Amino acid sequence: MRGVSSRRIEWLLGRACVKDALRRYLMEQHQQHWAATDIPIWTDDSGKPHALGAWQDRTRETVDISIAHTTGLVAAAIAVNGRIGIDLERLGRDLSDDFSRSVFTSEEQELAAQSGEGHAALMRFWCGKEALAKALGTGIRYSPSDLRVRAIDIGTGRLELELAGQWLDAFRPLRGRTLPVNTSPIEDHILATCVIPSALLPPP
Numbered sequence: 539m540r541g542v543s544s545r546r547i548e549w550l551l552g553r554a555c556v557k558d559a560l561r562r563y564l565m566e567q568h569q570q571h572w573a574a575t576d577i578p579i580w581t582d583d584s585g586k587p588h589a590l591g592a593w594q595d596r597t598r599e600t601v602d603i604s605i606a607h608t609t610g611l612v613a614a615a616i617a618v619n620g621r622i623g624i625d626l627e628r629l630g631r632d633l634s635d636d637f638s639r640s641v642f643t644s645e646e647q648e649l650a651a652q653s654g655e656g657h658a659a660l661m662r663f664w665c666g667k668e669a670l671a672k673a674l675g676t677g678i679r680y681s682p683s684d685l686r687v688r689a690i691d692i693g694t695g696r697l698e699l700e701l702a703g704q705w706l707d708a709f710r711p712l713r714g715r716t717l718p719v720n721t722s723p724i725e726d727h728i729l730a731t732c733v734i735p736s737a738l739l740p741p742p
């Protein structure tokens with residue numbers, strides 16, 4: 539793998555972390571012991587990771603995985619019979635005006651201001667958009683301003699997002715749906731988690 543060593547370490551730790559999450563699930567829910575080497579992680583053309591291996595023949599479920607990292611922090615999660623996307627962002631990250639204008643609609647900027655959280659709410663929104671884009675499996679392939687935050691509950695950190703524009707053309711079953719994304723603070727970061735049940739969108 540090319541690139542700086544910190545990136546290689548992030549890449550490895552993300553895989554170690556997601557293998558552990560899946561091994562723990564297989565042990566706790568299926569009483570099956572699998573080694574980390576039994577769970578190869580394959581990356582598709584859009585960058586999305588997938589867990590492979592013989593364990594798949596021993597469960598009736600489909601399992602989706604997601605990985606996120608920032609400097610010094612790695613997170614991974616799995617979802618059973620659904621799609622999952624997680625994202626981590628440093629709360630203190632500076633959002634330039636140009637960036638904000640390109641990723642947030644004026645309604646979202648208004649919603650963040652009304653929430654009383656200001657910048658922290660915008661970080662939740664950005665993190666939520668990336669988590670949703672990962673759950674969809676595309677990453678930010680189309681305009682992030684078309685992954686629209688419609689509501690925020692400051693008490694629980696829950697956001698409601700809706701697809702618009704090219705996202706809707708690509709994911710027609712999600713037309714007219716709002717999708718919940720949970721956001722929570724963790725070690726000076728925001729962690730966003732989006733799960734899309736297989737009833738709404740088939741597993742990847």
Ligand SMILES: CC(C)(COP(=O)(O)OP(=O)(O)OC[C@H]1O[C@@H](n2cnc3c(N)ncnc32)[C@H](O)[C@@H]1OP(=O)(O)O)[C@@H](O)C(=O)NCCC(=O)NCCS
Nearest residue numbers: 549552584585586587605606607626668672675676677678
């Ligand atoms: C993919 C994207 C959402 C990642 O977000 P980020 O905040 O930059 O970085 P994070 O650390 O949170 O996430 C990186 C992880 O997301 C996962 N990921 C990458 N693409 C993904 C996708 N299409 N769907 C789901 N997960 C994806 C990977 O596991 C990756 O880590 P890894 O390469 O070590 O396995 C974002 O970079 C993006 O969409 N970029 C635009 C599209 C792009 O450049 N894609 C690269 C294709 S190779």
